[in-house]
Amino acid sequence: MPDPQHHLACLLQGHWFAALPQTLRDDLLAMAQVQHLDAGQRLFRRGDRPGGLYAVVEGAVRIGAVSESGKEALLTLVEPPYWFGEISLFDGLPRTHDAFAESTSTLLLLPQGELLALLERQPQHWRDFALLMSHKLRLAFLILEDMSLLPAAPRLARRLLLMAENYGEGEPRRLLHLAQEQLALMLSLSRQTTNQILKELEAQGIVRLTYGEIEILDLQRLRQAAW
Structure with missing residues (x-):
């Protein structure tokens, strides 16, 4: 060992x-x-x-x-x-x-x-x-605030941004090993709403979706989508 x-x-x-x-x-x-x-x-x-x-x-x-x-x-x-x-x-x-x-x-x-x-x-x-x-x-206070005040799309973008920045604890990473169902559970959103928002981000060239993974292609534009 x-x-x-x-x-x-x-x-x-x-x-x-x-x-x-x-x-x-x-x-x-x-x-x-x-x-x-x-x-x-x-x-x-x-x-x-x-x-x-x-x-x-x-x-x-x-x-x-x-x-x-x-x-x-x-x-x-x-x-x-x-x-x-x-x-x-x-x-x-x-x-x-x-x-x-x-x-x-x-x-x-x-x-x-x-x-x-x-x-x-x-x-x-x-x-x-x-x-x-x-x-x-x-972080918990920020997430609670987001859940209460933000519409679904920027709330989802902010959570992806937090994960991409490793919750402020490590170096940024581009590939998130995260299924869409899991992201939906984190945000208390339906699977359909989550998929729709992710597809829109993918169409804008901000993310790439594969099975069980979300790749961040443009971190700066993801930050913009989070506001």
Whole structure:
């Protein structure tokens, strides 16, 4: 099994991890455990006890919730070098959502107990983890505002832009491994409306649609479509 150091280059592409003090980065990698998930495999469910902080270093993870009737609410689909699970680190309460591997994936786990012990010894680093959570909170407020105020077309463009910019956490990417059904779930739009908007973006040369993927051809024009 690869050592967590094997994934250092991936993690350093993320703004949060790259900005950490060198000694803290070393401590986190020393405690990290490599986990492999098959496509569709559950990582945790809403209500599970917190197990620690995760980083996606290969593949993708789907985060959302499923009702008793089987209806799915998809919040986000995250790819490297995305970190998640920090809410339960702060409050120690159960997981707020479900997490499943969207594809064959590799994650790094910082175990809850070891991470809390490190923060007990070095409480100055709580601020570093608070910055991770505050970044997510800002994004959540922006998405809620978009859901309330924007028509469907610019709302969809903004979500594609956020994903293309890796939610502000890594380098921009052109190819989104995202099915249209998943995008519709994220935006609470019908599959038909989502397809119509994407087809319009494709006709304008802004995106290219293939099975299970959306390729961003013109990032600048996508930004314009998001307003």
